Amino acid sequence: MRYLPLSDLDRAEMLGVIGAGSIDDLFVDVPAAARKAELFDLPGHAGEMAVERALARLAGMNRPAGAGPFFCGAGAYRHHVPATVDHLIQRSEFLTSYTPYQPEIAQGTLQVLFEFQTQVAALTGLEVANASMYDGSTATAEAVMMAKRVTRRNRAVLSGGLHPHYGAVTQTIAHAEGMQIVRQAAAIDAEAAVIAAIDAQTACVVVQSPNVFGVVTDLAPIAEAAHAAGALMVVVTTEAVSYGLLKSPGEMGADIAVAEGQSIGNALNYGGPYVGLFAAREKHVRQMPGRLCGETVDADGRRGFVLTLSTREQHIRREKATSNICTNSGLCALAFSIHMSLLGEAGLRKLAALNHSRARELAGALAKVAGVEVLTPRFFNEIAVRLPGDAAGLVEALLADGIVAGVPFSRLDPGAGLDDVLLLAATETTTSEDIAALTAALSRRIG
Template sequence: MDHYLPHTEEDLKEMFFKIGVKDFSELLAPVPPEILLKKKLNLPPALTEVEALAHLKQLSYLNRSERYYTCFMGGGAYDHFIPAAVDAVISRSEFYTAYTPYQAEASQGTLQAIYEYQSMICALTGMDAANASHYDGATALAEAMYLACNHTGREKVLVSRGVHPHYREVLATYAHASGIQVELVSLTDGVTDQRISEEALSNSAAVIVQNPNFLGFIEEVPQFVEKAHNAGALMVVSADPISLGLLEAPGKQGADVVTGEGQGLGNALNFGGPYLGIFAVKKPLMRRLPGRIIGATTDNQGRRGFVMTLQTREQHIRREKATSNICTNQSLCALAACVTLTLLGEEGLKEMADLCLQKAHYLASKIAKINGF
């Protein structure tokens, strides 16, 4: 028995009538004849389900994942240990979607999970508000650039060369489409050069650094905060969330916007995606925060509940004037991060960060002994 049930003749007639054509050939009439396929596709005979599964398994044996090899990819993609409880929670049918229904009463569990995630991100980054999730670290940083330009009314940003090169490419793409000028700030001894001229700062919307930067150096964030604020610019930091188990939170250092890549918090490498964009701001910028925000409230009987708040910023209401088109696209990845942080706790995250630090230095010391390095 086929699992696919094709359209009936009546279905086709109804659809053709609805769109104003008499048959399938008339539907294809606008397509130039020279690019239409005039013969049947050369496909092999159909396989049964058993045969198809066996064939796909055979193909999968050609792959070798991180389970077979030690992964040193880095740069935002990390093969960290993922506790079994993470998959056990996020694979539950109540959670297994990135979508949040617009009826809050129909999805209290999902909304509470996102609220807890936002609370943890705020505690981790030292910020006042976080969104439900972003696509990944690169797009979160690009939207932070948009936020800064919209807030200040300026159309230039200063970006450290210590920012991940792929992130800088995404920034350049977003900037090109919006007429924003991206000016790169050089590195000195591995960290961002603090000798930024007042002229460069005077018409800049933001100073953007990554900490730790792409080369693994720790940036002097407070120094840039002072320079940026004195010039009326925002300070944007792209932070690694695990490193914050050891490093001071960017919010406590004076950052206005903190973004980051959350893949390392309970999410697999996933062939490069889906990943988790972290995005948090200080309170004065809350209404410019892109994406969904979940808030806690009480109903008319005094019971605690969770709702989507400040929705007038979003695309389903403001359309093209929205702060962003992102909604809850990565909330399943955010849930994985939430479960991971819950399992780790404050001391566990600190230990995880310390292990990463020790092993990175151990690897560097061994590589340095190889001829040619």
């Protein structure tokens, strides 16, 4: 077995050193009834070539986004990731290390986390950011529970523009903790509707911009209303590239900003692993979930970094921890940080402009297709359109034309009564030819 260095001779000699007659002697504490003498009913070991072949066969049954026109978004986006990113994250020292419990021999990871936190704080317009969460959806649930700790209130209002899966995750997790979660019905351009639902028990409102329908909203009036009632505003973003063009959550008054960071540095990966971004105001730092890396000095006075404020965390505070999170998304955060460094301010702005311009081209072309109505008034790189019939059926039909046309809203929220709504995203990877192919096929299918 290529991954196991011990030879049979090693094993025999080592058992001798231990003073055990056989390997079974080391498993004596297992109740006899539970010892399995025979091998399980699974295939035996296989060589690298055979395994690669088996996996390539499965991979070959899937249709990659890059295989042709592709317009899916709704929380995961296809972007070009520079080759350097994937090379660097496969450095042994990043890939095969763990949580930096011994800071003297983990300064590489720690400095990266410190840089990542600084980048996320800058992008979100807030003062502090943590070292990552699992993904945007769990970050949202954590934000809601943090709002509960900060305000000592028990109710959260989720907008109708929040990604339905994010709403479901927040409902599942925050409800379990005893919170009352009010989910407003799906609505295309109604983030501000949360204002009417704020009451004296409201810990936070959760709004998304661009929202799941792609709509960009000025959130400042919502922040004002929330703050006037003693509540926090949590701002969710699923497309991190939008930070390059749009006002930051912090600028609009967010107390907590969370985001899905997949767009920067990370592949689609069929939904994971991704990286949750989490930023907040400095005055609330002790209520934040997750790991935090901070600057300090070593015994010789040289600058260095350590995990800090750990007393918030499960390994010390146990049942009083701010969250139960332990392992987070370290390597995905590294990928995010490297890609962001390669982009820099100029590159990110250019990338965002490019995405917006592609989406405008897409929206313009779709508006010209008879029977298609563009529903999103202000967008970044994603729009919702109304089709003359069932969106899911049309997406399925367009597969025959080699086109993956987008995400039917009914896939996310089957009960919303928006079966004719299709969500489409355009990124820098979307070409004019892709758009032309889509509109031509749509015209044929609808006509």
